[in-house]
Amino acid sequence: MKLLTCPMNGPRNIDEFQSFGPVRARPDPNATADREWSRHLFRAENRRGVVVEWWRHVPSNYFFLAERDLVSNEIIRTFDASEPRDRA
Amino acid sequence: MAAGIATRIYPFMPGGAADGTRLVSGAVVLSDLTDTPRFGLKGGGSAAWLAAQGIPLPPVNRIGEHRGMRVLRLGNEDILLLAEDAGETLAQIKTAWQVAAAPKGFSSWREEGWAWMRLSGPRLAEAMSALCALDLRPRKFGADDIAQTRVGHIEAVAFRSPAGFDILFDITASAYFARTVAAVATPIDQHNA
Numbered sequence A: 001m002k003l004l005t006c007p008m009n010g011p012r013n014i015d016e017f018q019s020f021g022p023v024r025a026r027p028d029p030n031a032t033a034d035r036e037w038s039r040h041l042f043r044a045e046n047r048r049g050v051v052v053e054w055w056r057h058v059p060s061n062y063f064f065l066a067e068r069d070l071v072s073n074e075i076i077r078t079f080d081a082s083e084p085r086d087r088a
Numbered sequence B: 001m002a003a004g005i006a007t008r009i010y011p012f013m014p015g016g017a018a019d020g021t022r023l024v025s026g027a028v029v030l031s032d033l034t035d036t037p038r039f040g041l042k043g044g045g046s047a048a049w050l051a052a053q054g055i056p057l058p059p060v061n062r063i064g065e066h067r068g069m070r071v072l073r074l075g076n077e078d079i080l081l082l083a084e085d086a087g088e089t090l091a092q093i094k095t096a097w098q099v100a101a102a103p104k105g106f107s108s109w110r111e112e113g114w115a116w117m118r119l120s121g122p123r124l125a126e127a128m129s130a131l132c133a134l135d136l137r138p139r140k141f142g143a144d145d146i147a148q149t150r151v152g153h154i155e156a157v158a159f160r161s162p163a164g165f166d167i168l169f170d171i172t173a174s175a176y177f178a179r180t181v182a183a184v185a186t187p188i189d190q191h192n193a
Helices: A034-042 B046-052 B087-099 B124-131 B171-192
Strands: A003-006 A010-013 A017-022 A050-057 A062-069 A075-079 B029-032 B038-042 B063-066 B069-075 B078-082 B114-120 B146-151 B154-161 B164-170
Touching: A003 A062, A003 A075, B029 B171, B038 B046, B038 B087, B046 B078, B069 B146, B069 B154, B114 B124, B114 B171, B124 B164, B124 B171, B154 B171, B164 B171
Parallel strands: none
Antiparallel strands: A003 A010, A017 A050, A050 A062, A062 A075, B029 B114, B038 B078, B063 B069, B069 B078, B114 B164, B146 B154, B154 B164
């Protein structure tokens, strides 16, 4: 069983979670060039490194953040969205 | 079977999906408390409003007590009051909430949206270990703990009651849940015989 540690509920089966994708910058559409806006809408990053992602613990409907290594798939840490982030 | 505990599952609907579903009773006993009073508040202002009524709020995922009601803190602003033996107290709080001015959160409609079932019986621990992946043994999971997890493969809120475990889950899954518990309990019963 693969485990993910929910900051509110503790370690749980990964089956109890839903991924909501990486935290992304939100450019202002009125102040962004068409090229950058198009890139923001239609391109997904595909890089190595660590990503900060939104996750949801489904039974408690709790949204939180996780830092995940994109190469090893290791979850480095999970934390409440109110806590400071090192990345993203 | 204790007085007031249903032996059929709610909601009663002749010909519905739950019609004819039986609640197991033997080494593992399943009872339906869905018609028992409860009241849930959710959203901004819920905790402050309840605290202003003098209801002490426990930390998240813990259970408190107020005038015979169990107070379940499911989130910072997600609180559920269970009034198994305190229907009048709960009715007073509901009435006060209805006439109160915002902010007071909103009703999370737990009395309609959630089924409330109770698992008990001499072989309860075996049944729970087959239904839920969490370690629910007493030294790990106390009387005031809440587990928001999966029980019988569905999202559920599980906690201890004097008789065993109480499980709250989406009411549309009540027939499924009763069948799942029966599937787990039958081999335990046979092994017991």
